[in-house]
Amino acid sequence: MSMQAHAESPAHHFDHPEPTTFLRKYVFSVDHKVIGKQYLGIGVFMAVAGGLMAYLIRWQLAWPETPVPGFGWVPEPYMYEGAIPPEFYNSMVTMHGTIMVFFAAMPILLGAFGNFLLPIMVGAPDMAFPRLNMMSVWTLGVASLVLIASFFMPGGAAAHGWTGYAPLSAKAAYTGVDWGGTLWILALALEFASFLMGGVNFLVTAINMRAPGMSLMRLPLLVWMQLTAAVLFMLSVGPLVAAAIMLLLDRTLGTGFFLPERGGDPLLWQHLFWFFGHPEVYVILLPGFGIVMEILPVFARKPIFGYRSIVWSTIAAGALSFIVWAHHMFVSGIDARLATPFSITTILISVPFAIIMFAMIATLWGGSIVLTTPMLFALGVIATFLIGGVTGIFLGSAAVDIYLHDTYFVLAHFHYTLFPSVILAGLGGLYFWWPKMTGRMLNETLGKIHFWLTFIAFNCVFLPLFLVGVGGHHRRIYDPYQYDFLKPFQPVHEFATMAAIVLILSQLLLLVNVVMSLMSGEKAPANPWGANTLEWQTDSPPPHGNFKTVPTVYRDPYDYSVPGAALDFLPQTHP
Amino acid sequence: MTTEHSMTAPRELGKLPFGRAGIWWFLASEIMTFGGLLGAYTLQRISHGGWHAEMQHLNAYIAALNTLFLVTSSLTIVLAHQATERGDRVRARNMLWVTVALGIVFLCNKGVEYSIEFDHGYFPWTSTFWSFYFTMTGLHALHVAGGVVWNTCLAIAASRAIWPKVSHRVEYAGLYWHFVDVVWIFLFPLLYLS
Amino acid sequence: MAQNHHHGANPYVIWVWLVVLLAAGFIAFAFHLSTMAAVLILFSLAIVKAGLVVRHYMHMYDQPVALYAIAGIPVLLMIFMVVSLLPDIAFHSIPPVPAAEAPPH
Numbered sequence: 001m002s003m004q005a006h007a008e009s010p011a012h013h014f015d016h017p018e019p020t021t022f023l024r025k026y027v028f029s030v031d032h033k034v035i036g037k038q039y040l041g042i043g044v045f046m047a048v049a050g051g052l053m054a055y056l057i058r059w060q061l062a063w064p065e066t067p068v069p070g071f072g073w074v075p076e077p078y079m080y081e082g083a084i085p086p087e088f089y090n091s092m093v094t095m096h097g098t099i100m101v102f103f104a105a106m107p108i109l110l111g112a113f114g115n116f117l118l119p120i121m122v123g124a125p126d127m128a129f130p131r132l133n134m135m136s137v138w139t140l141g142v143a144s145l146v147l148i149a150s151f152f153m154p155g156g157a158a159a160h161g162w163t164g165y166a167p168l169s170a171k172a173a174y175t176g177v178d179w180g181g182t183l184w185i186l187a188l189a190l191e192f193a194s195f196l197m198g199g200v201n202f203l204v205t206a207i208n209m210r211a212p213g214m215s216l217m218r219l220p221l222l223v224w225m226q227l228t229a230a231v232l233f234m235l236s237v238g239p240l241v242a243a244a245i246m247l248l249l250d251r252t253l254g255t256g257f258f259l260p261e262r263g264g265d266p267l268l269w270q271h272l273f274w275f276f277g278h279p280e281v282y283v284i285l286l287p288g289f290g291i292v293m294e295i296l297p298v299f300a301r302k303p304i305f306g307y308r309s310i311v312w313s314t315i316a317a318g319a320l321s322f323i324v325w326a327h328h329m330f331v332s333g334i335d336a337r338l339a340t341p342f343s344i345t346t347i348l349i350s351v352p353f354a355i356i357m358f359a360m361i362a363t364l365w366g367g368s369i370v371l372t373t374p375m376l377f378a379l380g381v382i383a384t385f386l387i388g389g390v391t392g393i394f395l396g397s398a399a400v401d402i403y404l405h406d407t408y409f410v411l412a413h414f415h416y417t418l419f420p421s422v423i424l425a426g427l428g429g430l431y432f433w434w435p436k437m438t439g440r441m442l443n444e445t446l447g448k449i450h451f452w453l454t455f456i457a458f459n460c461v462f463l464p465l466f467l468v469g470v471g472g473h474h475r476r477i478y479d480p481y482q483y484d485f486l487k488p489f490q491p492v493h494e495f496a497t498m499a500a501i502v503l504i505l506s507q508l509l510l511l512v513n514v515v516m517s518l519m520s521g522e523k524a525p526a527n528p529w530g531a532n533t534l535e536w537q538t539d540s541p542p543p544h545g546n547f548k549t550v551p552t553v554y555r556d557p558y559d560y561s562v563p564g565a566a567l568d569f570l571p572q573t574h575p
Numbered sequence: 576m577t578t579e580h581s582m583t584a585p586r587e588l589g590k591l592p593f594g595r596a597g598i599w600w601f602l603a604s605e606i607m608t609f610g611g612l613l614g615a616y617t618l619q620r621i622s623h624g625g626w627h628a629e630m631q632h633l634n635a636y637i638a639a640l641n642t643l644f645l646v647t648s649s650l651t652i653v654l655a656h657q658a659t660e661r662g663d664r665v666r667a668r669n670m671l672w673v674t675v676a677l678g679i680v681f682l683c684n685k686g687v688e689y690s691i692e693f694d695h696g697y698f699p700w701t702s703t704f705w706s707f708y709f710t711m712t713g714l715h716a717l718h719v720a721g722g723v724v725w726n727t728c729l730a731i732a733a734s735r736a737i738w739p740k741v742s743h744r745v746e747y748a749g750l751y752w753h754f755v756d757v758v759w760i761f762l763f764p765l766l767y768l769s
Numbered sequence: 770m771a772q773n774h775h776h777g778a779n780p781y782v783i784w785v786w787l788v789v790l791l792a793a794g795f796i797a798f799a800f801h802l803s804t805m806a807a808v809l810i811l812f813s814l815a816i817v818k819a820g821l822v823v824r825h826y827m828h829m830y831d832q833p834v835a836l837y838a839i840a841g842i843p844v845l846l847m848i849f850m851v852v853s854l855l856p857d858i859a860f861h862s863i864p865p866v867p868a869a870e871a872p873p874h
Contacts, residue, residue: 128593196604200597207835208593234600235843238607239850242615245710253699255706257615263623263703268615268858275611275850322846326853335856591833599836603843610847617851621859625804639795643788650784653826657780753826757819764811768798 018544030130032115038137039111047104053096060084062497064479086478090159097162102191105422109287114226120535121220123211125545128204136197143190150183158184166258166269170250185248192237199230213553220533220557224311225290228318229283236279243272274325282321288421291429292378298531299375300367303558306359313352320349330398331405339398346396373447377428380455381420388416409469412462435524439540446513453506460499464492532571533557598747602754609758616707629704635767637688641681642763648677649756652749659745668733678723685716718755783825790818
């Protein structure tokens with residue numbers, strides 16, 4: 001039995017030697033830091049693709065059926081000399097949602113930041129299962145390829161909306177897309193498999209591989225939020241996997257699980273989808289918040305306000321997220337007796353998030369705030385998520401939702417929750433941890449210009465859409481102006497589209513900044529921001545195995561400006 | 576170091592071995608997947624009035640025999656695990672091979688059952704009941720096949736030099752195999768008996 | 770750690786119980802009971818059988834609390850989901866829409 005006990009010690013699980021060949025080091029790497037960067041590469045690539053689709057969608061909404069600048073080269077039948085036909089518009093809407101949620105947000109927030117930071121933050125040399133980790137990133141790569149391949153199938157990519165509502169998605173004839181829809185299901189299934197493997201790794205690493213002294217209540221909040229997100233994903237995705245199998249058989253074998261004329265039930269798909277779909281929102285949101293939680297105390301030079309209440313709020317929000325899903329279905333013909341309980345739980349879930357928001361603001365209160373680029377992004381998250389969260393309370397009550405459902409109000413609402421948590425927090429995290437990832441600093445001035453352009457342009461795109469939505473403008477309409485009552489909204493759409501173009505173009509500043517940093521950036525010290533968590537107590541970038549000796553943790557992660565201390569920060573390794 | 580260590584809080588939950596924690600997290604997501612499928616079936620069955628007529632066409636005798644095989648294979652993998660813990664490598668290997676054989680017999684039996692149903696003209700697209708029947712048993716059979724592959728790998732490893740490094744995986748393969756057994760324990764009455 | 774790990778019940782005895790319960794379920798099936806009785810008896814037997822496998826074969830009689838949470842929470846979630854779907858999927862009881870022509874006072 002001693003043999004077996006040895007086999008399960010952390011030393012056994014970190015048995016991979018430092019790789020020497022290029023292939024082993026950068027391609028088939030089992031090092032969590034390299035895998036994190038691979039996730040980042042996949043996520044950013046897919047985010048660019050999703051962003052260009054957003055550009056196409058926005059152009060069509062502002063100037064329907066006119067050639068989209070820069071897209072004249074796309075062959076028929078996808079586009080006609082740059083103009084978007086309705087089928088392609090449907091594909092764009094579907095793929096924009098699918099890509100942004102599953103192939104950009106999750107790889108960047110969970111895959112990249114989670115993989116890179118979680119082991120270092122808990123003081124571990126690597127993930128618990130390094131080879132499983134490699135398999136998960138490669139599965140995601142294959143999933144991305146399958147999704148991209150679906151564009152080149154006869155009929156194009158899936159066109160049934162990112163929620164894949166049946167029966168539209170259950171029969172190829174309904175959308176005119178045959179293989180595209182089937183490959184869409186396969187790509188999602190592979191993506192789920194990838195993040196299930198990743199989730200197992202996150203949970204076991206954060207629970208079993210903590211450095212001596214790293215008790216649960218000393219974990220950085222990012223680790224807590226990544227952990228909660230991993231649990232939510234692993235426990236919610238099952239029913240959707242079952243539903244996806246059923247949908248796949250409906251499409252390929254001709255079963256009738258979701259086809260009413262065959263005795264199936266389309267509502268069942270919606271229930272199973274949203275049972276996953278709502279926790280999924282928090283799978284994306286919580287890691288984004290985790291990044292903000294790490295940035296705020298560092299640049300406010302203050303301990304985080306209410307660490308324990310944030311931890312318990314995170315867990316409570318995660319638990320509640322499993323019992324709110326039917327609020328996506330108030331107009332789907334669900335039983336009226338379900339609507340009220342789900343309204344109540346939905347509004348209840350705003351309580352833990354309100355606590356988290358208050359804790360963020362209270363952390364800033366009386367702090368010595370340093371407005372660096374990461375801090376600006378973190379503050380941007382607070383400002384914009386507030387709007388997204390508050391509009392969510394409107395939509396949570398069934399009576400209001402029945403009017404606003406599927407309008408641009410809903411669209412603006414979820415872009416106001418997901419854009420801050422994915423793009424703003426993701427960019428903030430990138431500016432914050434870039435020195436740690438690459439060993440080079442980014443340019444602050446460029447970063448600040450990038451922030452302001454992104455922040456202002458984002459608000460210009462989506463704030464007007466709330467008004468359009470309350471005006472009764474439904475989403476997913478190919479040409480809104482075929483309806484007389486929507487014609488007055490055209491100037492608003494034109495404004496939003498121009499802002500969207502600015503938003504996309506302003507991301508080029510990041511590209512310039514990153515290239516400059518890699519070519520000639522200032523060398524980053526180990527702890528450029530004066531931060532306490534463990535990743536800043538090792539080299540930039542961290543060596544193979546992360547730490548030269550196993551760190552011992554003596555204190556909380558946010559001991560800033562401790563009275564009587566020599567420095568205004570006390571690292572977790574400080575006795 | 577030791578005095579410093581005692582000043583710091585201990586690591587909670589660290590008692591759970593890595594592999595066991597990992598496999599249980601995996602099983603948790605599997606519970607949700609099979610739960611979703613079984614739940615969808617149960618709900619649809621109530622709304623369709625019970626599907627009693629369709630169920631008459633299933634062969635409960637073959638299925639009962641299959642249950643016996645699967646339950647017995649659960650016993651043999653427990654014996655394999657016990658033998659591994661005692662260090663009795665030969666018995667562990669033999670018991671793993673018996674488990675593999677029982678899994679293969681289960682799959683063959685399932686194939687016979689499917690072919691009888693196909694002969695009678697029942698296909699996955701025949702009706703909602705048959706769709707559920709083939710999807711649920713098919714997904715379960717895929718899991719059995721996966722377990723057979725895993726157990727075969729371990730049985731082969733038991734005759735090789737690598738065994739001391741991988742023998743702790745018998746426990747994890749066993750946990751997975753028992754889970755597949757438990758799924759069948761619920762599928763059997765849901766589909767064949769009630 | 771694993772040396773003082775006591776082994777619980779004899780696995781052969783558990784197997785005999787599983788086979789006996791399987792036979793009991795099959796005998797109940799042969800009697801062509803009413804649906805309600807069949808569901809009650811067969812599912813009680815299935816739960817007992819699953820409990821035996823989980824408790825003795827999967828060693829759940831002796832595990833850290835965390836493991837009970839990992840295994841138990843999904844089961845509870847699943848039960849919650851199925852119960853909340855009962856009105857929509859199983860019973861289809863959409864309340865009648867009030868007649869449009871009945872004007873309010």
